[in-house]
Amino acid sequence: MKADLRQALREGVVIGDGAMGTFLYQLGFPVGVSYEEYNIEKPDVIADVHRQYYAAGARLIETNTFSANREKLSKFGLENDVRAINQAGVAIARQAVGNDAYVVGAVGSIRAARRLNVTAEQLELAYGEQMEALLEGGVDGLLLETFYDLEEMSIALRIARRLTKLPVIGQFATDGGTITNDGAAYQDAFERLAAEGADVLGFNCHSGPNGILRTLEKLAPVDGVPFSVFPNAGLPSYVDGKYAFGSKPDYFAENAIKFADLGARLLGGCCGTTPDHIAAMSKALQGYVPKSAAVAAHEPSAEARAAAPVVIGPATEAPPAAEAVEPSLIELVKRRHTVIVEWDTPKDLDIGKFMEGAKALKEARVDSITMADNALAITRMSNLPMGFLVKERLGVRPLLHIACRDRNLIGTQSHLMGMHAIGLDHTLVITGDPSRFGDLPGSSSVYDMTSFEMIRLIKQLNEGIAFSGKPLKHKANFIVAAAFNPNVKYLDKAVQRLEKKIEAGADFIMTQPVYDAKLIENVYESTKHLNVPIFIGFMPIVSEGNATFLHNEVPGIQLSDEVRGRMAGLSGAAGREMGVQITKELLDVAMPKFNGIYIMTPMHFYDMSVQLTRYVWDKNGR
Known part of the structure; x- marks a missing residue:
């Protein structure tokens, strides 16, 4: 029988899975559809993805329910299928992987960095409906991921804590900065969320390992709350009508050790990652022994200090008169x-x-x-x-x-x-x-x-x-x-x-x-x-x-x-x-x-x- 997820994270590092949506896209499934609906329409496809991540070494599997809330599903006319889609997602994951894997219910941000006309009351209803379905399905915990605002994360966490005592993981999206989109320092946000009942806190999406590493280096650990890290496979390119990601599995393996040394106890991947990325991290962390000493918060780097904005008033000097128009760049480059x-x-x-x-x-x-x-x-x-x-x-x-x-x-x-x-x-x-x-x-x-x-x-x-x-x-x-x-x-x-x-x-x-x-x-x-x-x-x-x-x-x-x-x-x-x-x-x-x-x-x-x-x-x- 597997240990409680909290205990497993205290004793070592747990490897999470990788991307679902972008991996389905790489496999040839079209964009513009609800991949969450595949829990009902194409359960074998979703099960196969879970099996591949499990075989790669993942022992924390996310349900295919990231956008399976009423607000997001309504775009596809599926707002009345919230319960069925979420419970099917849990059942598929459970059946696809071994008993030694934790199945957590994936719950994505609804606002997704946009100031939409979605009230706190609407968020509470949507999150409550989705989480109740996931918990009824029998998950081992909840994963709140790709949140940009502390306010929305706090609302989702409050709903989760009202419904369950199971582990709750909270992850923000970061580009390497130090504050949430609504202006809260991550350090303050983590301390507040820990006090509100979060068991694990960290980052996923929006940036690759480098961006998340830069943010994590600036944070001091919160007592009893390990970090989680699920980076993208770098930044995507768009060539000939297709998205592609550049970060290779060996790069994820190198960074897995760095993340673990900074206090990350749950490591997986987000957009662009594949079973190969997860396998590389799993292999790199085999036998890893967590450091006992807490990692101290880092001062801003020299680059960050030097890049701080220099404020100069608009009227510090009179604007110079425009010079005469030069020849075009084409004409110039032919001469010199x-x-x-x-x-x-x-x-x-x-x-x-x-x-x-x-x-x-x-x-x-x-x-x-x-x-x-x-x-x-x-x-x-x-x-x-x-x-x-x-x-x-x-x-x-x-x-x-x-x-x-x-x-x-x-x-x-x-x-x-x-x-x-x-x-x-x-x-x-x-x-x-x-x-x-x-x-x-x-x-x-x-x-x-x-x-x-x-x-x-x-x-x-x-x-x-x-x-x-x-x-x-x-x-x-x-x-x-x-x-x-x-x-x-x-x-x-x-x-x-x-x-x-x-x-x-x-x-x-x-x-x-x-x-x-x-x-x-x-x-x-x-x-x-x-x-x-x-x-x-x-x-x-x-x-x-x-x-x-x-x-x-x-x-x-x-x-x-x-x-x-x-x-x-x-x-x-x-x-x-x-x-x-x-x-x-x-x-x-x-x-x-x-x-x-x-x-x-x-x-x-x-x-x-x-x-x-x-x-x-x-x-x-x-």
Whole structure:
């Protein structure tokens, strides 16, 4: 007979299972349906997933009931099937795995980071209905997962404690920060939830191991309440209409030990993870003996302190007059080395740090400041007004990214017409990271068009023709860049895809960051036949942790063993210094072959981009 789950977590580490929804998607099941309904319609499919995780070493199995509440099921007309779906989920899990496994009822957040018109009373009713069904089905405990707000977590926990004395696990979604979406410090939230009856507290979803590790490192353990950790398999990419995750099982194995050393006693996986990830963690933790000493809370890292916003008033100096319009980037890069620097817009309403960094980049004489369009699906200030401010106040050419993800055809044309009206004529077309993995996971990814189609439609505006085919009375003059990821197994196939973007009308190319001198050579040889300029991308690394994150969790980025070795053990100023030095060496290789240089500013350390821009000018004598 297995021990009580609380006792098992006091005595060692319990391995949980991995993703259900994304794993079903990888197996070929369609999106846009209720996977929870499969408990009734396709029970054999769900049972097989449970069996695979159990065989991989998972001894805590979640029921397939994450969204099986009245509010979520009503989208599919299933609001009257809450009890049947939840109880079937328990029965399937019980029958699929051995008696030594704990079956816990999965209960997902209803608000899911959105300020929906769902009252506390509605939450109480929905959670109560679902939890009663799960408990009647015979679960060994409840798992409250992917919560963003302390308020909602507290409501769900209160309902659970009213209904049962069984173990209750509570997990927030984090991007590596220290506070919940409703402003509570995680440390305070954990202490409050422990006092309200939570048995285990931790994190799942929204980020991969790196983000959760950064958050966990800042927390002090709460007496008698172990941590739980269920990371995503890194950040997803969206290629050819399909989601894909990059983090490999061996990376999860490496981080499993780190999590356990920080006090995690329940470890599993969330979006993108598979039985292979769970097997790797299970193997890594075989024979693991928990540390007896409590892990002390960590001070904020040097990177976090340095990245704190610098507030400068809007009237500290008069805005400079706009400079004369320079030739286009296409014309410049044909004549000399040309530097584009990416500088992210704010996540909040304070533009001080952004304008400060933009001014420093202007003084370094960058040719253009490029601004992402809510990169990684994280909400930021619109790049349209920020591009206007950069142009009008500083006289620097903005290059705005525009993602297929956020706007339908109507919104995209409207956005471009607005850009034309204020003289912003350079843009980079990207697909955009999927919304469900950003800071508002309940939002929709639009994808009305592919990046190829968007390029063609923008060039159609240059002919004075709207997306609908109607005349626009004037012609736009957009110069369109396309993205290129050279960090792939088959570079030739990536170049073939790139050629199609050029056929669609792309005027120049901007690559993902490159960290290997040999790859720079290969990119040059593979693209020198193209009739458009290439801006080769660089993003300096700031620390060993940053290198690990980039290599394992960010789609489209691969670091060489040599680069990772040089960053080993480095952080703070020493890490940033080495990151700049590595990038300078890569620039030495790239500049004889590419006139276009694209520098991506890491973690708002704009001084690193300033140093590298000046290095380019020093090298070419400008």
